[in-house]
């Protein structure tokens with residue numbers, strides 16, 4: 001059903017061909033939005049966000065289509081180009097499309113992070129990411145593929161993403177330009193990206209034990225994460241920015257408890 005907070009707005013959704021991105025694109029279309037989907041294939045714009053050329057072609061293609069109101073950087077996962085797609089691709093999507101976003105009356109941006117970001121990671125890798133030094137970040141990961149994180153380079157990429165959101169969201173370029181910028185950190189949801197977890201009972205039990213999801217179940221559904229992304233990206237979000245919001249069935253609160261507030 002059409003909803004006023006989405007109707008008539010145009011959303012760029014990366015990772016639109018599968019999982020959380022596909023669920024988000026479907027919800028937005030159902031609610032009356034125009035969606036420009038981007039993915040490696042099966043999308044309005046086909047671009048490989050793990051490469052500088054792919055990132056530039058996304059920006060050029062979106063620019064050629066006219067005005068946009070929100071950018072949802074959802075593409076990612078744990079297969080290949082872990083830093084390149086999950087950190088550098090996501091940041092390039094958001095910063096590259098920011099000049100188009102500021103022309104909207106209610107511009108919004110959302111990036112998808114993960115509960116994997118809760119694992120501490122090598123500070124040098126994180127710093128190289130935050131400095132925008134892709135070659136240095138990759139060199140650290142080539143030397144130590146774990147990136148000092150229990151969640152590997154994938155966890156490091158998502159952790160750097162959280163820090164990037166916290167740093168830039170309140171600045172004149174984002175909050176000052178009226179753009180809400182938030183991260184949705186997903187728990188384990190049933191998509192192809194998570195299929196390795198269910199390949200064996202042993203792995204499933206190990207992952208669920210390490211990060212239990214007492215609310216909603218293990219795995220959750222991509223639509224449940226998509227609901228939060230849509231709300232944050234809608235015109236109705238007038239006051240929430242710079243947040244890393246966990247849509248994870250309670251995993252983050254199980255793992256972190258009340259530590260932030262001590």
Ligand SMILES: NC(=O)c1ccc[n+]([C@@H]2O[C@H](COP(=O)([O-])OP(=O)(O)OC[C@H]3O[C@@H](n4cnc5c(N)ncnc54)[C@H](O)[C@@H]3O)[C@@H](O)[C@H]2O)c1
Pocket residue numbers: 014015016017018019020021038039040041047048049050051074075076077078081085086089112113114115185186187188189190191192193194222
């Ligand atoms: N599924 C989970 O349990 C889970 C948990 C935490 C975070 N996430 C995050 O959710 C987001 C969506 O993942 P998903 O679970 O829907 O997985 P998915 O594999 O179903 O979808 C990811 C999509 O991103 C696209 N993509 C990957 N690399 C790309 C690239 N270089 N350029 C362009 N597109 C690319 C893929 O083609 C795919 O369509 C990712 O950022 C992922 O890290 C997923």
